[in-house]
Amino acid sequence: MGKDWYEGCFKDQRWRLNHLYHIVNKDAQVMRFKMNWAQEELFSRLHSRNTILKVRQLGMSTFTSILFLDLCLFNDNFPCGIIDKTLPDAKEKLGKITFAYEHMQSPPVSVYNDHVEDPEDRFNIAMFSMDYAKAVTYDGKAERADFSNGSSIRIGVSLRGGTLKALHISEFAKVAYEDPAKAKEIMRGGFNTVPKNGLIIMESTHEGAKVGENYRILKQAMANDDSKLLPTDFRFFFFTWYRQPEYRIDDGGPLEDHSKDEYFEKLEREHGITLDDGQKRWYISNERVLEEGMLTEYPTVPEEAFMKQVENAIYGRFISRLRADKKVDQEFEADPYQPLYTSWDIGIKDYMTMWLIQVGNDGKFYILDYYCDQDKSMQDFLRRAQMWEREFGQLITKHIIPHDGAAREVGNEGLRRRHVFDEAKVPCVVIPKTSDTWKGIYAVRDLLKYCVFHKRCSLPQKREDGRDMISGLDALENYRTGGIGAGGSLREDPVHDEASHGADSFRLFAEAIEAHLVGKEGARRRESLPEGKVLHREKRLAAKGTPSWW
Numbered sequence: 347m348g349k350d351w352y353e354g355c356f357k358d359q360r361w362r363l364n365h366l367y368h369i370v371n372k373d374a375q376v377m378r379f380k381m382n383w384a385q386e387e388l389f390s391r392l393h394s395r396n397t398i399l400k401v402r403q404l405g406m407s408t409f410t411s412i413l414f415l416d417l418c419l420f421n422d423n424f425p426c427g428i429i430d431k432t433l434p435d436a437k438e439k440l441g442k443i444t445f446a447y448e449h450m451q452s453p454p455v456s457v458y459n460d461h462v463e464d465p466e467d468r469f470n471i472a473m474f475s476m477d478y479a480k481a482v483t484y485d486g487k488a489e490r491a492d493f494s495n496g497s498s499i500r501i502g503v504s505l506r507g508g509t510l511k512a513l514h515i516s517e518f519a520k521v522a523y524e525d526p527a528k529a530k531e532i533m534r535g536g537f538n539t540v541p542k543n544g545l546i547i548m549e550s551t552h553e554g555a556k557v558g559e560n561y562r563i564l565k566q567a568m569a570n571d572d573s574k575l576l577p578t579d580f581r582f583f584f585f586t587w588y589r590q591p592e593y594r595i596d597d598g599g600p601l602e603d604h605s606k607d608e609y610f611e612k613l614e615r616e617h618g619i620t621l622d623d624g625q626k627r628w629y630i631s632n633e634r635v636l637e638e639g640m641l642t643e644y645p646t647v648p649e650e651a652f653m654k655q656v657e658n659a660i661y662g663r664f665i666s667r668l669r670a671d672k673k674v675d676q677e678f679e680a681d682p683y684q685p686l687y688t689s690w691d692i693g694i695k696d697y698m699t700m701w702l703i704q705v706g707n708d709g710k711f712y713i714l715d716y717y718c719d720q721d722k723s724m725q726d727f728l729r730r731a732q733m734w735e736r737e738f739g740q741l742i743t744k745h746i747i748p749h750d751g752a753a754r755e756v757g758n759e760g761l762r763r764r765h766v767f768d769e770a771k772v773p774c775v776v777i778p779k780t781s782d783t784w785k786g787i788y789a790v791r792d793l794l795k796y797c798v799f800h801k802r803c804s805l806p807q808k809r810e811d812g813r814d815m816i817s818g819l820d821a822l823e824n825y826r827t828g829g830i831g832a833g834g835s836l837r838e839d840p841v842h843d844e845a846s847h848g849a850d851s852f853r854l855f856a857e858a859i860e861a862h863l864v865g866k867e868g869a870r871r872r873e874s875l876p877e878g879k880v881l882h883r884e885k886r887l888a889a890k891g892t893p894s895w896w
Contacts (some may be wrong), residue, residue, distance in 0.1 A: 355474055359416060365462060365471055367412050369442065370451040372403065379446070384585040385409040393581035394542060397567045398549035399651055401587040401644045404587035406549040410514045411442040418497035419482050426512040428501045429536055431521050436501035437488070439516070443499060444486045450479040504528065506535030512545040513537075522561075523554035523656075526843045533559060542577040551642055552651040557816055557824040557845045561652065565806075565814060568648065587629075587644040593632075594624035595631060603630050617647055625869055658827040660787060660840060661849070664794045665823045674819065675801040680704055680714055685743035687864060688731055691851035692724070692750055697844070699851040701818065702734050702742075705865050712739070713799045716818025718807050718848060724766045736837065745772060746858045748850070749779035777857050783840065790849075790857035821848025860883055 355362060360381075367379045381389060384404045388396070400406055406548055414426045430436035450824045462468050483494040490500040505513070509871040513536055522529035540546050554561060575581060580815035587593045601623040610626055613619040621629070633640045639653040655662045668674045680686070685705050700720040706712055717730050735741055745767060767774040780786050807815035816824075824845040827838055840846055858864045 347647060353562060355478075356420070359420070362416055362420070363389070366475055367415065367446040368454065368457065369408055369412070369446065371458065376449075377458040378460050378462060379408075379412055381409065382747075383589060387585075388547075388583060391581065391583070392545070392547075393575055393579075394544065394577045395546045395580040396548065396583060397562055397563055397580045398547070398583040398585065399552055399645070399648055400583075401550055401590070402551065404585050404590065406585075407514075407516050408517075409441055409444060410547050410549070411439050412446060414512060414514065414871050415443045415446050418491075418493050418499060418580060419478065419495075421495075421497060423496035424512070425497065425508065425509040426499045426514075427502065427505045427536070427539065428499065428514045428516070429505055430501070430516045430531055431503070433489070433501070433503055435505065439514070440486070440489075440491060440499065440501050443491060444484075445851065446478065447484045447486075449878055450475040452476070462861055472795055482597065504532050504535050505539055506531075508539060508543065509541065511541075512537045513540050513547070515546070515548045518563075519550040519552045519558070519560040522558040524831075526558060526841075529559045531644045533780050546580075548580075552645075553642060553656075555654060555656045555824050556652050556820040557656075562814065564648075584648045586624050586646055588619070588621060588646065593628050594622075595627040597622040597627070601626055606630055606633070609818055610853045619646065649726050656824050656826050659823065660825045660827060661790065661794065661822050662826075664791055666821065668794065668797065668799070673798045675804050676798055677801055678798070679707065679714065680712070680740075680747065682738075682740055683707075684742060685865075686714075686734075686738065687744050687746060687855065687858075688734075688742055689746045689851050689855035689858070690727070690748065690870055691847045691854065692748060693847065697815075697847040698722055698724075698727060699818075699821070699847045700730070701848075701855060702731075709796060711793065711797045713797055713803055713818075715800065715802045716807075716821075716848065718815055718818070718821075719809060720815070721820070725770075728766070728770055728772065743773070744863075745774040746854055746863070747774055748854055749776060760890045775858070775863055777854055777861065777863075780857060783853075786853040786857045786860075787840075789860050790853050793856045793859065816844050816851075817850065818848050820850060821845045825849035873885075 355366070364380045365378070368376055369379045371377050384400070385407070388398065388406070388409065396407055411428075418424050418426060428436050428439050430439065460468070462471065481887075484491045485494075489502065489811070490498060492498045503662070515532065517535060518529065518532065520534065524764075537546065548563070550560060552560060552564065563580060564582065567580035570579050570582065572581060606629065607627065610621055613621070629640075629644075632644065633753070636643055636749060637746070640652055641650045645651040655666065665674070681704060684707055687703050687705070689701045689703060697718055697720050699716070701713065702715040702717075704712045704714055715734065717727070719726070731742055747767070797896050803818040806817050806820075809815060825848075826841055826845070828841050840849070855864070
């Protein structure tokens with residue numbers, strides 16, 4: 347170790363992390379902590395904001411617990427926080443910290459597979475550890491720990507108030523999937539406790555497919571340029587299963603199960619990932635048990651984590667059937683002789699969504715486009731509808747709006763939403779509020795059999811602030827019920843989340859069909875100019891007076 351090792355304990359955090367602390371491994375054995383390949387990579391590339399998409403059993407929460415203990419011990423007045431999906435889970439992480447500190451006070455004489463082999467080195471490390479544990483004492487309580495140097499660690503399911511220099515958020519994806527409101531509270535309350543020069547580590551396996559705050563953060567982080575990260579930008583980490591040495595089964599013989607050959611060949615062809623027989627055997631064996639859960643628990647590439655169909659999906663299997671029948675992500679032209687409709691979901695200080703749908707003369711419904719945004723007025727959405735009219739060269743036959751179309755429009759005191767359409771002199775129909783949401787859901791399930799979706803419906807919506815919003819098809823695919831509630835009861839009501847707005851506006855179209863309000867009108871085509879351009883709406887409206895906002 348050398349004569350200068352004692353001073354190095356103070357200055358070299360990597361050395362401290364790999365020598366001073368003890369943990370209990372997955373086999374319940376006490377061992378000296380040493381960073382594995384994933385922990386080492388995370389430590390080496392830590393940014394002020396970090397989000398980790400991982401597979402199971404790589405020790406990310408253990409590493410972060412040890413890191414936070416070290417930060418508190420070797421820095422004065424260093425407050426840390428730990429947020430987990432439940433308070434018992436957060437207490438478990440605080441327990442790891444307590445265990446590591448207690449073993450600094452009384453280092454074990456013998457531990458499992460100690461990587462410090464020299465007896466003199468072990469003795470010197472133990473002496474330093476005990477001396478330092480006496481100098482900086484630790485007072486552990488139920489939901490926080492305080493150090494004599496002014497540092498602290500507090501835990502909870504959400505942390506608000508005060509300032510934290512480091513924050514660990516564990517299994518955020520599960521929270522975001524099961525309780526979207528709680529996830530937003532963690533972001534508003536927890537994120538804002540950490541200054542831009544502080545440290546945030548989020549680590550989670552992913553749930554929720556392509557919706558929710560965790561998906562949004564991951565996708566943004568994946569798009570970020572590591573060389574140009576701002577302090578408040580998240581750095582993306584992905585730790586896959588095949589890099590973990592123990593994730594393999596070696597029996598000495600050739601691989602006999604070839605059921606996943608096509609998958610393994612695709613990995614090599616598209617991602618340059620070559621697996622040996624031991625790794626393939628491990629993957630096949632685990633997939634037999636986990637089935638589709640492999641995409642969540644052990645994704646091979648990041649995109650796989652977003653592919654699993656959400657549980658309790660209302661339209662999931664219907665969309666899957668459309669994919670199999672190649673009726674999704676198609677390219678086709680609008681028919682200039684068939685009617686166009688928009689179908690809306692209207693929100694106050696919430697999402698607003700709108701589908702553009704054409705009724706074909708072949709018994710099919712062609713879903714041409716989808717638009718959603720937040721904090722926009724109905725006039726903004728009508729302008730978007732005008733853009734569609736210009737793009738497709740014909741007027742929209744009818745705008746289908748929900749029952750709350752009679753409510754007040756945001757930003758227009760006294761102006762009812764229906765009157766926005768009347769003032770713009772565009773045709774609309776208000777669909778009465780249904781007494782049974784599931785009746786409309788069943789109507790959508792029947793309608794989907796006859797739908798063809800243009801690839802535009804699968805594209806994320808880009809806000810003016812650069813934030814991506816969910817695509818229309820993802821909204822349908824991730825619309826779900828609440829699952830199992832308290833006491834094991836089944837919650838059958840659809841979840842109100844990011845996906846529900848697009849699903850509600852699509853359901854409105856199905857309800858309009860049920861009410862015989864769709865399909866009887868002919869197309870309202872634009873008059874073509876000699877140059878091949880289309881007339882603007884302004885010319886058509888000129889005789890009747892164009893509203894001032896148009």
